[in-house]
Amino acid sequence: MIKGECVCGAVRFTISGPTSQVILCHCSICRKSVGAGGIPIIIASNQFFNWDRGLDSIKSWSKPVGDWTTNFCSVCGSPLPRENDSNSMAIPAGLIKQGGDDLKVQHHIYSSYKAAWDEIGDDGVIHPRNSEAQRVSANKNTHCDARTAVPLYFGRTHCLHVAIEKLNTPNNQNNGSI
Numbered sequence: 296m297i298k299g300e301c302v303c304g305a306v307r308f309t310i311s312g313p314t315s316q317v318i319l320c321h322c323s324i325c326r327k328s329v330g331a332g333g334i335p336i337i338i339a340s341n342q343f344f345n346w347d348r349g350l351d352s353i354k355s356w357s358k359p360v361g362d363w364t365t366n367f368c369s370v371c372g373s374p375l376p377r378e379n380d381s382n383s384m385a386i387p388a389g390l391i392k393q394g395g396d397d398l399k400v401q402h403h404i405y406s407s408y409k410a411a412w413d414e415i416g417d418d419g420v421i422h423p424r425n426s427e428a429q430r431v432s433a434n435k436n437t438h439c440d441a442r443t444a445v446p447l448y449f450g451r452t453h454c455l456h457v458a459i460e461k462l463n464t465p466n467n468q469n470n471g472s473i
Contacts, residue, residue, distance in 0.1 A: 296310065339386060407424050
């Protein structure tokens, strides 16, 4: 089980099931939205995600042009979980307060847009312009990539739909539920 909250604790949530590993988006929009080198997120199925408190403190902002929305706490300004697609939530990994100890960065997307001072120093797969990811509609759930025979989870970061590998780890059971 993963528990998370914003900086001030006004908004809290629980994830009671499997999640993706960490996906770090380096695009300029995500960098600006958090004031950092990118936004690390995890994806969880709606059936496992629950808002515990603070719904009245959640505010949203949408970019006037394009498909990009962010949620934030109206009290402290922390970025908050948001709809990833109709079946899942994108959760900023920095909000995790309890659990998630086995999470690792698995993918760096839009790395060609990273800040000049940002150095990628982990083992996550680097996708310079997300060219290796496949764009799909939000109603598709899985696909098997013939190049690698790896089942992929189709989700969306704050920027675009991307393909994320499912993992068979103790916290991330590959049961087709995310």
